[in-house]
Amino acid sequence: MKSNSPIAYPSLAQRLFSVWYRHMRVYTKNLASNGLPPFLEPLLFLLGVGLGLGKRILGPMDGMPYIDFLGTGLLVTAAMFTAAYECTFGTFIRMEFEKVYDGMLAAPITVNNLIVGEILWAGTKGLFFTFAVLCVLIAFGIIHLPQGLLAPLVGFLTGMMFATLSLWVTSFVKTINHFNFYLTGVISPMFFFSGVVFPVTDLPQKIRFVAEIMPLTHAVRLSRAVCTSNYRPALLASLAYIAIFTTIMGIFAIRRLRRRLVS
Amino acid sequence: MKVISVRNISKSFGRVCAVCDLSFEVEEGACFGLLGPNGAGKTTMMKMLYGRSRRETRDGGSIGVFGYDPARDELAIKYVSGVVPQENNLDDELNVFNNLVIYSKFYGLSGAVAKERIRTLLEFLELSEKAQGRIRELSGGMQRRLVIARALLNNPRLLILDEPTTGLDPQVRHLIWDKLRQLRAQGTTILLTTHYMEEAFQICDTVLIMDKGRKVLEDNPRALLRENIEAYVLEVPIVNGAPAILEAGLPAGIRLDRAEGILRFYAQDIDRLKSVVERLSGTQYYIRQSTLEDVFLKATGRALNEKQ
Secondary structure: OOOOOOOOOOOHHHHHHHHHHHHHHHHHHOHHHHHOHHHHHHHHHHHHHHHHHHHHOOOOEOOEOHHHHHHHHHHHHHHHHHHHHHHHHHHHHHHHHOOHHHHHOOOOOOHHHHHHHHHHHHHHHHHHHHHHHHHHHHHOOOOOOOOOOOHHHHHHHHHHHHHHHHHHHHOOOOOHHHHHHHHHHHHHHHHHHOOOOOOHHHOOHHHHHHHHHOHHHHHHHHHHHHHHOOOOOHHHHHHHHHHHHHHHHHHHHHHHHHHHHOO | OEEEEEEEEEEEEOOEEEEEEEEEEEEOOOEEEEEOOOOOOHHHHHHHHOOOOOOOOOOOOEEEEOOEOOOOOHHHHHHOEEEEOOOOOOOOOOEHHHHHHHHHHHOOOOHHHHHHHHHHHHHHOOOHHHOOOEHHHOOHHHHHHHHHHHHOOOOOOEEEEEOOOOOOOHHHHHHHHHHHHHHHHOOOEEEEEEOOHHHHHHHOOEEEEEEOOEEEEEEOHHHHHHHHOOOEEEEEEOOOOOOOHHHHOOOOOOEEEEEOOEEEEEEOOHHHHHHHHHOOOOOOOEEEEOOHHHHHHHHHOOOOOOOO
8 A cells, every 4th residue: 555656755965954944044034133132132141240340350260351251252152142042932932822833743754853953053053153152252342353264163062062951951841931940049049150150270179060050061161172173082971971961851851852852 | 746655544532433444545635524523524535635643553544645655754744734623722812914924934034925825815705804803803713714814824735624614604604615616726625524414515515424433434525425325305293102104004105314303204205204294284394405414313323422
């Protein structure tokens, strides 16, 4: 009874691209409202620090002026925040309210393709948000080209890493308000304790290991390294951390969301 | 050729049996309707055909769509099938045309081919004038037609529709039925779920009546009417207690069905019902031909289930 010719559905790459393409088209539809804030936010942040706080912090941090220290950290926190929002609120709304996935999963893609597509898209947003911060840092004279050109790539990896974590969290959430626990309880603390606003070496010895466990710490290390061209073997550990975290958390997220999407 | 063959399929959610030991087949080019109240298991059955829901493997059973098993080859099935989900899930951010463009990518259609195809489909579903329109400005009927257009992007050999016309006005319903008939005439196999008897009667070659996950009846709609229900119905509302006729006993060849607030007398011969009318002494009444709805109510019983 099987048809004579096998059905030639699109390749894996095409399927992932089509998910990515859908999100890209929807996101770029409101280019002004979606594309401007990523530039404005670091601008305001650095203005505030540069005009005020920075003047009171006189000593260098990790061997760089405070505004440079902070700026190179903001490169990846921007990617973290956008991926975290995209894969919590964004994913939940697509899944439960707009029923977007009901339509997409009727097209020839699998749940795995859909989730990996989400992760790639969040990575892309991370890349774009990091790029926006990079532009501001260059304008402020904090980063001197060609240094930092690799930063958006770090943003891409950061975006993907936080996408997997956020999707995994989303797989548990029944009510949209529950995301507040994750965003306030997990993501915001990471901003403060992962070496963005002060070096992790300043943390009390007993809790320093916590910073080493946090994914953002490793993203920040990579970001500072590419901004200062300060490459050292220890960075490979951070790169490996990001790769392993993304893979394992990605598998967890896919498994749990598959159970939710395929009854 | 059988496009769909379902054998002894079951699916439970917790202790509730959503689909129980269901079997049916759909011939190529036919329009097949799954008919039943909410919670009958129609949508679950439909979702199992394209891998959105998993059948139970415990008791055996098999599903074949174009010979493919959705548990293994969902991509092949979805590539040659179009699905219209129960809810319109269009992308509000994009206009009508671009809603279809993003879905053309899922089928790997190239830009030029996709554009041509989208134009044809918008024309077919009478949406050409709205091509650049915003989704929020479309009426419910237009949105529904756009979702149908989306399902047709890859020229599907099988079109699966979950309650295609629920909540739409009569004009739009007739328009959609007309389009579905045209598609079937072009050789597209259609499977739809509905709880409108009228819909099943209008467009389906075969109707499978489901209740509580089980098959109750399956046949051509006209045959269902002919073989499962008397030809005519006399409806008498109960206003001030039951009419006297009930105490006197019913003439032969008449079946009475008592419901809340209404009595229904069924008979093969309309003259027998007229003889009942003569004895009603002035009470309001209405004689009509039986419909699939009468078959449905007779087959599934009147009690509402907890999902209704």
